[in-house]
Amino acid sequence: MNAVTLYGLCGAALVGLGLYGLIVNPQPLRKILSFNLVGSGVFLLFGVVARRGAAFEMGGDPVPQALVITGIVVAFSATALAVALLLRLHDATGSASLAAPEPPAKPDV
Amino acid sequence: MSMSAAGIPAVTTAGGFLLVLALVLPLLGVLAALTLGGRNARRVAMLAIPLGLVLAAAAGIELMHSGQALVYVLGGWAPPLGIALRADGLSVVMLLTTALILLAVAVYGQADFQMPAGVDEARAPFMFWTLLLAVWGALNALFLAGDLFTLYVALELLTFAGVPLVSLGGSPETVQAALRYLLFALLGSVLYMLGAVLLYGTYGTLDIALLAERVRPVPAVIAAAALMTVGLLAKTALFPLHLWLPPAHAGAPAAASAVLSALVVKGSWFLVVRLWFDVMPGVVTLPAAQLLAALGTSAIVVGSVVALRQERLKLLVAYSTMAQIGYLFLMFPLAFDPAGNAPVHGAALDGGLLQVVSHATAKAGMFMAAGLIYAALGHDRIADLAGVARAMPVTVLAFALAGLALMGVVPSGAYLAKKLMLDAADGSGQWWWMIVLQGGAAFTAGYVVLVLVSVMRSRPGPLPLVKRVSRLSELAALALSMSSLLLAFSALGPVPGNLLANPFAPKELGTLLAVVLGGALLALGLSRRSLFATAQLAAGADGGLLRRSAVVVGEAFELADRVIRRWQFASMSLLMLVALVGGLLIFGAPA
Numbered sequence: 001m002n003a004v005t006l007y008g009l010c011g012a013a014l015v016g017l018g019l020y021g022l023i024v025n026p027q028p029l030r031k032i033l034s035f036n037l038v039g040s041g042v043f044l045l046f047g048v049v050a051r052r053g054a055a056f057e058m059g060g061d062p063v064p065q066a067l068v069i070t071g072i073v074v075a076f077s078a079t080a081l082a083v084a085l086l087l088r089l090h091d092a093t094g095s096a097s098l099a100a101p102e103p104p105a106k107p108d109v
Numbered sequence: 110m111s112m113s114a115a116g117i118p119a120v121t122t123a124g125g126f127l128l129v130l131a132l133v134l135p136l137l138g139v140l141a142a143l144t145l146g147g148r149n150a151r152r153v154a155m156l157a158i159p160l161g162l163v164l165a166a167a168a169g170i171e172l173m174h175s176g177q178a179l180v181y182v183l184g185g186w187a188p189p190l191g192i193a194l195r196a197d198g199l200s201v202v203m204l205l206t207t208a209l210i211l212l213a214v215a216v217y218g219q220a221d222f223q224m225p226a227g228v229d230e231a232r233a234p235f236m237f238w239t240l241l242l243a244v245w246g247a248l249n250a251l252f253l254a255g256d257l258f259t260l261y262v263a264l265e266l267l268t269f270a271g272v273p274l275v276s277l278g279g280s281p282e283t284v285q286a287a288l289r290y291l292l293f294a295l296l297g298s299v300l301y302m303l304g305a306v307l308l309y310g311t312y313g314t315l316d317i318a319l320l321a322e323r324v325r326p327v328p329a330v331i332a333a334a335a336l337m338t339v340g341l342l343a344k345t346a347l348f349p350l351h352l353w354l355p356p357a358h359a360g361a362p363a364a365a366s367a368v369l370s371a372l373v374v375k376g377s378w379f380l381v382v383r384l385w386f387d388v389m390p391g392v393v394t395l396p397a398a399q400l401l402a403a404l405g406t407s408a409i410v411v412g413s414v415v416a417l418r419q420e421r422l423k424l425l426v427a428y429s430t431m432a433q434i435g436y437l438f439l440m441f442p443l444a445f446d447p448a449g450n451a452p453v454h455g456a457a458l459d460g461g462l463l464q465v466v467s468h469a470t471a472k473a474g475m476f477m478a479a480g481l482i483y484a485a486l487g488h489d490r491i492a493d494l495a496g497v498a499r500a501m502p503v504t505v506l507a508f509a510l511a512g513l514a515l516m517g518v519v520p521s522g523a524y525l526a527k528k529l530m531l532d533a534a535d536g537s538g539q540w541w542w543m544i545v546l547q548g549g550a551a552f553t554a555g556y557v558v559l560v561l562v563s564v565m566r567s568r569p570g571p572l573p574l575v576k577r578v579s580r581l582s583e584l585a586a587l588a589l590s591m592s593s594l595l596l597a598f599s600a601l602g603p604v605p606g607n608l609l610a611n612p613f614a615p616k617e618l619g620t621l622l623a624v625v626l627g628g629a630l631l632a633l634g635l636s637r638r639s640l641f642a643t644a645q646l647a648a649g650a651d652g653g654l655l656r657r658s659a660v661v662v663g664e665a666f667e668l669a670d671r672v673i674r675r676w677q678f679a680s681m682s683l684l685m686l687v688a689l690v691g692g693l694l695i696f697g698a699p700a
Binding site (some may be wrong): 024026028032039042070089093098 | 189190258261262265268269272273276279280281284285287288289291292295296299302303306309310313676677680681684
């Protein structure tokens with residue numbers, strides 16, 4: 001196994017762990033962290049791609065690195081927005097839950 | 110009407126600077142609104158949006174004049190190293206539609222989002238105008254971007270501008286709806302991003318025109334296609350990934366709901382179209398397209414039935430949006446070439462595009478009308494709407510015209526779209542989509558009839574109004590509904606003229622009658638409260654039994670919708686859809 005494959009597998013594992021957390025964990029904060037984990041996995045894969053894509057004498061393809069930096073900025077903004085909403089929700093209700101509201105009472109026909 | 114993005118040389122064309130202006134104007138507006146603040150946010154928006162409409166029109170004229178897509182190569186760096194902005198027919202139609210709808214929304218929002226007297230800056234009005242400009246900028250970027258990564262950034266910008274619009278009211282329910290929307294949208298966009306990484310790893314570029322020449326159905330590309338398509342479906346809220354849409358769209362202020370329903374969900378739909386038609390037409394397969402259309406059909410049925418079961422008007426309109434999103438995906442299997450190898454730019458895509466424009470205008474008009482009713486009554490309980498038609502005739506007319514336009518009544522854009530797609534279905538022998546196209550209208554008619562009957566009931570005594578609504582807002586809603594209803598005329602130029610030959614032929618009128626009758630029957634059977642108290646009495650015991658069984662069906666749909674909208678269920682559906690689409694791309698490829 002060479003370094004590229006190892007990094008690739010690490011990226012895949014991060015994506016898998018993050019997806020698991022995002023789906024299974026009911027707490028919004030954990031979901032936000034899981035999203036960041038998935039994001040990190042994807043960025044790591046992008047890094048691997050950059051290494052593999054270095055066809056010429058360069059150490060790596062610079063384009064993915066520029067894209068990853070942009071991606072990190074986007075993920076950071078998403079996290080900030082999500083945390084802000086979460087704090088607001090917690091301030092208003094005293095708890096932070098994503099559970100859908102109770103279904104309406106049985107209707108009269 | 111539309112042109113392929115492939116095979117365009119990467120040099121700036123005449124009029125290419127229009128694309129830069131269309132991109133920069135809204136974002137400059139956001140900056141100006143943020144820095145000038147207070148009352149100026151509204152002035153900036155009112156100045157920028159008409160200007161943007163002129164820009165979009167200019168780009169359209171330039172496109173028709175030159176007959177080829179407009180291109181602007183940023184900084185003179187050609188792709189793959191640099192990035193290009195491109196506008197083909199598809200982009201220009203969307204640019205124009207967006208600017209038009211935003212203009213109507215801005216006029217509508219004048220009354221609701223005025224700074225209160227004596228206050229320098231209030232949060233809701235200031236944020237509304239700023240976010241309106243931000244949504245616009247993100248959409249324009251989405252329509253003009255020439256590479257998949259810029260598209261990713263635009264998609265995220267659109268979400269970041271759309272989510273706060275949901276919670277503009279600030280109540281805990283809307284904040285929760287916004288958070289659910291954001292988290293699910295992020296799940297979708299991370300899948301899109303993963304697909305983009307795989308494409309870059311395979312071909313070393315994300316430029317649409319370059320990719321179109323290079324992609325082959327190899328495993329990495331198939332995985333990318335499945336991930337990106339399904340990730341975008343989550344953002345579009347196609348059934349069964351619609352968990353976030355009803356609470357988000359119903360909870361937002363009406364002007365914001367109109368933007369979210371008419372434009373924001375269409376952004377990610379547009380990107381699916383770009384991927385399928387322009388980036389990887391040789392990779393996607395007919396069976397995968399059939400799956401998209403099947404999901405769309407489920408959306409129409411479930412969304413319409415659950416809409417009929419709602420007690421509140423805004424939730425009804427939100428579920429109707431979910432159903433209308435389904436229509437937008439019926440176009441995919443119809444757009445394949447006769448051999449079934451690849452989707453092609455043609456009549457079916459024109460039909461789909463026409464459908465998007467007519468849905469966007471009609472749905473915005475409908476949400477605005479619903480918002481006016483809510484504002485005037487202080488509630489939107491469908492059971493208590495009696496007397497509204499007499500008190501607010503213009504608003505009810507706007508709602509009715511929007512409903513007719515959605516049903517596809519002559520001469521609405523939806524009618525022409527249906528015609529184009531029926532022709533395509535007939536031509537390719539896919540008769541089952543003809544049934545959906547014809548029958549779907551009856552489902553739409555169902556909830557429109559329900560609302561119209563409710564507002565037209567007479568009320569003993571005067572209707573208690575808590576507020577007089579602004580006449581300007583009513584006219585904005587009416588203008589949008591009218592434009593959707595008359596859209597077929599404006600689209601006549603590029604479309605074969607014989608399609609509208611005799612709109613009042615007995616056959617057409619018969620279809621309309623069948624649609625309305627079918628809708629009335631659906632509303633009679635499935636609505637939460639019985640539609641006509643007298644009709645039930647006259648129908649006697651048999652009617653009672655029928656009605657009871659119909660109610661059981663309705664409740665079953667509601668229950669199914671609640672289960673599907675649970676977080677775990679929806680996110681597992683998302684992953685399974687990725688696998689399913691991937692499988693259909695591998696095994697559905699023509700031999």
